[in-house]
Amino acid sequence: MGRVDKGVKCSVAGCNSEAVRSVAFKKAGEAGLRLSGEARRAYLCEAHYKEFKKARRNVDRIERMRWKP
Numbered sequence: 001m002g003r004v005d006k007g008v009k010c011s012v013a014g015c016n017s018e019a020v021r022s023v024a025f026k027k028a029g030e031a032g033l034r035l036s037g038e039a040r041r042a043y044l045c046e047a048h049y050k051e052f053k054k055a056r057r058n059v060d061r062i063e064r065m066r067w068k069p
């Protein structure tokens, strides 16, 4: 998780909020966020970062369940 320079906009399609966090583009896509364009990093505003964290928790849980003996 990285910090973001001031003035950078959220990468989610249709969102014009200022980004507060950057995450790996692939992970943001896996979390179900609709991103505009393609880049190495995805920049997320506060609201979408919360959504991302929530979605990642679900992904991690599913992966853990899959690995249970």
Ligand SMILES: [Zn+2]
Residues within 6 Å of the ligand: 010, 011, 012, 015, 016, 017, 044, 045, 046, 047, 048
């Ligand atoms: Zn956003």
